[in-house]
Amino acid sequence: MTPVQRLRALLFSVQMYPMMFVIGLLFAPWAIFSKTGARVCCKTYSRWIFWTARWMVGIRCEVRGTPPQGEVLIAAKHQSFLDIMMIFTALPTAKFIMKKEILRTPVIGQYAKLLDCVAVDRGKRGAAIEKMVSDVDAGRQDAGQLIIYAQGTRVKPGVKADYKVGTAVLYDQLNQTCVPVATNVGVLWPRKGIARFPGVAVVEFLEPIKPGMDRRDFMKTLEQQVEGASDALMREAGFGLDPVNEQAS
Template structure:
């Protein structure tokens, strides 16, 4: 439960997030429109602003563990809230996301997603969406970097079990790239919905890479085992028992 002071601080933190997104996006726009470097710099500047304000306003410290890859790889991550998006993106040199199509209509975020050539997926048309996703990824491979996909397809509350989607295995198979799993505990401090914020150390952890060449079933089993085990351990570190969720 949050104390009255924590509620006020969480409200103030949430209120400042969105005007600052607009301001920083506007400041960087002249550079970002003509350069992916500028677009990335803008997104990382905003993320660092959020990390800084989260620390002193609501007591959330952000920590990246493991070794973020620098080459052309597939990143398969656990997704719990908006915070892990910023932490993963900021840790990588040239990242772009596979994301749901609706985000492209979000002010500022949608425009910058387009500038970074993020791949939009229509989740309502599963088979066609996967086929289009692969084509869009292939067409954008001239810009080498780290392609981030959320393996469960959406934000998942801490402790809740959700299936790992086949799209991750399809990309792994088609791209023939190393896959780097990413675990997190950020949902304990920054829930996926609402303005509640709780003090603690939010972690994203880059795990042991999965080399290319496994069959789809073995890949998916390995990915899920590594991400879920590491994420559960990270959640326990901050006092949340993932096994307590029914």
């Protein structure tokens, strides 16, 4: 990064977090009593980030494919905070499956609760999957798009990490269509640090996977679709792929 790019990235990061508190507090009276208010708040903050990212650090956000409107399972690639905002904003009534520690995060944790996001304990894998399924079942009267990160965590571009069985368990249990989502955002917005690089950040909604597939076939299809499309998007963003194995936590 040039000194000017570094300064722009620093200024962008400095304004990000105070604005989260400001927008969260402004919408709180509505959000506390209405999921619609909570969604509007989160989408307003996300659009603020998209706008400032474009003129401050040169990142333009683009959604490709057809975001689903009904009740489906979304199985997505996760590379940084940016893909969370892009996927959420593209969907009408989304909620996330997330690690329970996030509930203790200021603003984000409170809004996650208001949106009925499903918190799980990643340190207890079997119990986490069982709780995930029961929580999802308990909340299915509130139709929407349930988002799970198929590798369980943020994964750096070029790193190979396992796809977690929890996605297949949910696919079986819910008996819903699964929409895979690919991304390249980690090339421009790394998962750690303040570095930001100009370019087009993309999340792409891929061909839906119909319910009823064998679990093993489903996981193979999901991984092939998401990894293939994500690799193509990362190459488009100028990233040279040289895979390194990593066990996702």
